[in-house]
Amino acid sequence: MPLRIEDYALLADGQSAALAGIDGSIDWLCWPSFESSPCFAALIGGPENGYWRIAPDDPLIAMRRRYLGASLVLETTLQTSTGTFELVDWMEWAATPARVVRQIRCVACAAGRARINSDLAVRFNYGHALPWHRRLDDRVAAVSGPWALWFDMTGPPSMSSVSAAHIRSSIELSVGELAQFTLTCCRSHEPPPARVDATQSLDATLRFWRQWSDQHRGRGPDADAVLRSLVTLKGLSNRLTGGIVAAPTTSLPEHIGGHRNWDYRYCWLRDASFTMLALACAGFEHEAQAWRDWLVRAIAGHPSQTQIMYTADGARHIAEWECTPLRGYENSRPVRFGNAAVGQAQHDIYGEIMNALYVARQQGMPPDDDAWVLERGLIDHVEAIWRQPDNGLWEFRDERRHFTLSKVMMWVAVDRAIRSARECDRCAPVGRWKRLAAAIRDDVLAHGFNAHANAFTQSYGSERLDASLLLLPLFGFLPADDPRIEATVRAIERNLMTDGLVLRYRTDGLASAAGPASGEPGEGAFLACSLWLAQVRHRQGRRDEAREIFERVLALRNDVGLLAEEYDTCRKRLCGNFPQTLSHVALINAARELAGS
Incomplete structure (x- = not known):
């Protein structure tokens, strides 16, 4: 079943925006500006039209979320029958190049360790063009025409696979451990973007919102x-x-x-x-x-x-x-x-x-x-x-x-x-304007008010x-x-x-x-x-x-x-x-x- 509209939350960076669902999936993102072609369009299509989901391997049984203070940094708590996880999502304000950063932490786990999956399906050209996935060491770029989205991950050792349609990563976390993921939007002819320190990015984003909201x-x-x-x-x-x-x-x-x-x-x-x-x-x-x-x-x-x-x-x-x-x-x-x-x-x-x-x-x-x-x-x-x-x-x-x-x-x-x-x-023909205002007002009172109604x-x-x-x-x-x-x-x-x-x-x-x-x-x-x-x-x-x-x-x-x-x-x-x-x-x-x- 698709999420309801109210099940989404806003992420934004000052030039574009994303909608993140309560299930850990970002289903809408237009990059690099609000009116750009979406690279995630599952919101108005289906999974085949692009999304990025991060969630535990086990089925979810409860979800809750909040913004951290007066910000657009979203914290979602995901609970399974065997563990609890905190997913934090944000778009770094004014970042150049633009990026979405995601961080998931294992809070509790009955078995001591739990598997987390990241499933990234980028679609260009209004949600239906499959990208070329280009590897560079442990980094992957999804490339199509003028744009490239660079995917980075840090954390415990992981397993990853890249197909024509998906970039998938699987990672095991112990209680207290976290994994961090970054997606960066660049022009495809530009060199790979610098890697981002997610902790510094989060601190800078929260600091911006705190200073702004004050x-x-x-x-x-x-x-x-x-x-x-x-x-x-x-x-x-x-x-x-x-x-x-x-x-x-x-x-x-x-x-x-x-x-x-x-x-x-x-x-x-x-x-x-x-x-x-x-x-x-x-x-x-x-x-x-x-x-x-x-x-x-x-x-x-x-x-x-x-x-x-x-x-x-x-x-x-x-x-x-x-x-x-x-x-x-x-x-x-x-x-x-x-x-x-x-x-x-x-x-x-x-x-x-x-x-x-x-x-x-x-x-x-x-x-x-x-x-x-x-x-x-x-x-x-x-x-x-x-x-x-x-x-x-x-x-x-x-x-x-x-x-x-x-x-x-x-x-x-x-x-x-x-x-x-x-x-x-200000210099103006005020007398003429007063007559104009009176004429419009009289017209509205004569014709805009319906006596029968x-x-x-x-x-x-x-x-x-x-x-x-x-x-x-x-x-x-x-x-x-x-x-x-x-x-x-x-x-x-x-x-x-x-x-x-x-x-x-x-x-x-x-x-x-x-x-x-x-x-x-x-x-x-x-x-x-x-x-x-x-x-x-x-x-x-x-x-x-x-x-x-x-x-x-x-x-x-x-x-x-x-x-x-x-x-x-x-x-x-x-x-x-x-x-x-x-x-x-x-x-x-x-x-x-x-x-x-």
Whole structure:
């Protein structure tokens, strides 16, 4: 049986990431960057598509794990009927070249000695190209085209075998003994990498995370959960560029066995302002400023050519294609690489950009004259396009519509430009911008609120409810106690909630203010939306209800504190790409809201 999504934990090094299963198998790794071709793809295929498992020879009867402190160093305890073993996995932060290091220790053994096996199956070219295995003394390199992965092992004497498909090692450990394994990613034309002292590597990695996490300013009952989410955001960031990917995975399904499977290994502008707020308010000014700088570089150019997403280094080319050799996570097909939504018009991004840059200024980041030139150009573009339909926040792939949130976010863009001009004494046509903001606002109030549904609805002329409209009070379009917002929240609670969580929208037809949500949604409950509701309830004075849904989401984190995009309330399991930036950002911001800071 395949592992559940929640059975995985994140490893990361500042440019790429891996998912390690609770059974000692690393089933997902894209090297050398987040959007690279995976060399382990068993997660969305099968064992034949690449993995690296280290485990005792005897069958496992119990497993538990934890991160060591506020780090991404993972310790997994593996128990058999005859012994107990501790497996420690990490990717060394900022290592050049990149490496995964694994260390296993025998803690207890009835027979005095126990056999440990390492089974490494590298697959290049999206999980299906067998490498050439090249030996050099006791080292082995898996080579294919431009890349070589070098395998090293230290410890007691071992037996090893190398075939076309596997590098296998078997080693016997006494109580207290350990074996160490390293996999290093190099260009195939480069000389073999230097051997790594695993103990020094572990010490350096733990020291990095300890020093980094000490910046956290959080206190209170949710501080540990918030810090774990912040560590996760750091793990999903590119240390060189400041870009933060939406998730390290592709094609983990929104509905198990379904076709809503997308590639999230890119940076979405829609996450910009909430991510900025989460980082800056938690004390991580360096990361917040790096994200601001990435954002400005990414959008540089003509405003009409602004994309909704970019790679972590700011590249624009993100072509979508289907990888038919991979059978998908629990047969959820197709498996997609790249994302065609990159070519969509999503007008909400302008509000996200302008709000992120406004938040950056509020948090004391130094002003940037070049950024202001870009911002003025974006507002000119908003003025030209705000009456046009788009694909919306949720990236619908059918016809464009006049999405209510898209209009609201264009109002946010103009509003934040006005605030920045006034508060930072920037040269701007404030009078014209005020008239533009008023025109957009009036249009939303006239067409976005549906009198029959007694709620703001997903698009003009529709009765479909949409949980993204919980953002209206969070972005300040209307106060949380405005009767129209209160009516919208009640409609969402009545129609888009299942098992105490919030669906984005109904996927089985139009939602109205009359009927309950389907018991079998086409996707899981959306965790960020549930946390947005917690924030809105808190602003409405419904503090116990806000805490209730916040605690509901906290309870869905896996054993090491990670959240996916969604939760399947029927199957009682996480679904969607994992771990997901927007879910963790929403958790951080909801905790801050509920704490009253």
